[in-house]
Amino acid sequence: MENMRYEINPRIAYRKIDGRMVIVNPQNDEMMTLNETGSLIFERIGTMSVDAIVNELRNLFEVEAFQAQQEVDAFIRTMVDEGLVVPCP
Amino acid sequence: MSLSLWERVREAAGCPLSVIFVLTNRCNLRCPHCYCPKPETDELSTGEVSQLLQQMKDAGVFRVTFTGGEPLLREDLLELVAEAHRLRFIIHLKTNGTRIVDGMAARLRDLGLTSMDVSLYSVNKDAHDRFVGAEGSFDAAVNAADAFWAAGGDVQVNMTIMNWNAREVPLMLDLCAAHGWKCGIDGRMTATQQGDAAPLQYQASLDTLAPAIEAQLHRGILSLDGMASCIRSGEEQVCSAGIEAVVILPDGEVWPCLTLPWSMGNVRHTPFRNIVVNSPVVERIRNIRWADSPACVTCDVAGLCNRCPAEAFRAHGDEKGFTPTDCLLAEARARAMGLPRDRGR
Numbered sequence A: 001m002e003n004m005r006y007e008i009n010p011r012i013a014y015r016k017i018d019g020r021m022v023i024v025n026p027q028n029d030e031m032m033t034l035n036e037t038g039s040l041i042f043e044r045i046g047t048m049s050v051d052a053i054v055n056e057l058r059n060l061f062e063v064e065a066f067q068a069q070q071e072v073d074a075f076i077r078t079m080v081d082e083g084l085v086v087p088c089p
Numbered sequence B: 001m002s003l004s005l006w007e008r009v010r011e012a013a014g015c016p017l018s019v020i021f022v023l024t025n026r027c028n029l030r031c032p033h034c035y036c037p038k039p040e041t042d043e044l045s046t047g048e049v050s051q052l053l054q055q056m057k058d059a060g061v062f063r064v065t066f067t068g069g070e071p072l073l074r075e076d077l078l079e080l081v082a083e084a085h086r087l088r089f090i091i092h093l094k095t096n097g098t099r100i101v102d103g104m105a106a107r108l109r110d111l112g113l114t115s116m117d118v119s120l121y122s123v124n125k126d127a128h129d130r131f132v133g134a135e136g137s138f139d140a141a142v143n144a145a146d147a148f149w150a151a152g153g154d155v156q157v158n159m160t161i162m163n164w165n166a167r168e169v170p171l172m173l174d175l176c177a178a179h180g181w182k183c184g185i186d187g188r189m190t191a192t193q194q195g196d197a198a199p200l201q202y203q204a205s206l207d208t209l210a211p212a213i214e215a216q217l218h219r220g221i222l223s224l225d226g227m228a229s230c231i232r233s234g235e236e237q238v239c240s241a242g243i244e245a246v247v248i249l250p251d252g253e254v255w256p257c258l259t260l261p262w263s264m265g266n267v268r269h270t271p272f273r274n275i276v277v278n279s280p281v282v283e284r285i286r287n288i289r290w291a292d293s294p295a296c297v298t299c300d301v302a303g304l305c306n307r308c309p310a311e312a313f314r315a316h317g318d319e320k321g322f323t324p325t326d327c328l329l330a331e332a333r334a335r336a337m338g339l340p341r342d343r344g345r
Helices: A036-046 A050-061 A063-082 B005-011 B045-060 B077-086 B104-110 B125-132 B136-148 B166-179 B198-202 B206-218 B270-274 B279-285 B294-298 B309-318 B324-337
Strands: A006-008 A011-019 A018-027 A030-033 A085-087 B020-021 B065-066 B088-096 B115-119 B154-160 B182-186 B244-250 B254-255
Touching: A011 A036, A018 A036, A018 B020, A036 A050, A050 A063, A085 B005, B005 B206, B020 B206, B045 B104, B045 B270, B065 B077, B077 B088, B077 B104, B104 B125, B104 B136, B104 B166, B115 B136, B125 B136, B136 B154, B154 B166, B154 B206, B166 B182, B182 B206, B206 B254, B254 B270, B309 B324
Parallel strands: B020 B065, B020 B244, B065 B088, B088 B115, B115 B154, B154 B182
Antiparallel strands: A006 A085, A011 A018, A018 A030, B244 B254
């Protein structure tokens, strides 16, 4: 997953409200709110590779590379499963 | 009572999360029950609408519904859909379908349109065409709905139940099911935005409304169980107009709903957020309570009632009252559910 790039599903809506990302998937009309870390990762999907997001997380939160990698991987996997994020072709 | 996630986000944003955008009052059909028959207004330009969409996004709005009149009479509709998509809105379109030809449905879907509502008033094409005053409009609407559905979009056919078409509801449900469309049925006739009560002459009666509602219940496309078991507290708010959504009219006026003519401001003079946040009009609506009408608190079908302050205001100049249509619709729901009646009124 490291060098992969993802993009946000172009059909979903999202807004940053009170510092947190709020996402709505029109397919099921479900709303999801992200925590601070999730919001940070989500905002970088589409413009940065997974590697670059991991590096930024390490620098911002001063965490080990392994931990940052696991968090980003788990987040992206959830987003992909929910149909909110898709791999770049 | 715990708030849903939508409600919590709305509270955090401090503004409605949905906007109904009436792009034009112009229409190519002549439906006699039309609530916005005023044809010409000084419509917002493409640039003004685009700027407004950006303001709505910044305020936290997620959904925009483009409607009219017939919104496809605006030559810039495709441009506006594309701009709304670029700004990450969920985009709905309410249309009569007659202008969706030659690949337009697929084009709208490609540009980001999420769902399309198409109006049909009868399953009989001649009856529909006669009512809307334009030959060929039934076929055009059906073709538009099919084309958008085939392009992967959600389609809902909206039918307003009236005294002449209420018995067709089961057939309309069949038609929608056969095509894969959702079906929205509305039994309330409203006065025009200018206050003309003429459309009320088409209001369906109890004897025709109840079976129409029963047909929806039997097919599982409508459930009233939650309403039937609801006990109205006197302090409960009656209406969420202006809170869940606001309406922007073609000239930029902002109303709390399509039928309540209380100006909240005009986007030509005031930024969207300043209009909707802490609006005195919305405060006035929030203060409408079930207890304002004592007869409603003791009514045994109050749980099945969607009392409409807009209609009460138009009828009596008092938004805190009720109209016979409120009672009619609640009674029709009760009859459709086979509930025994013991009215306290």
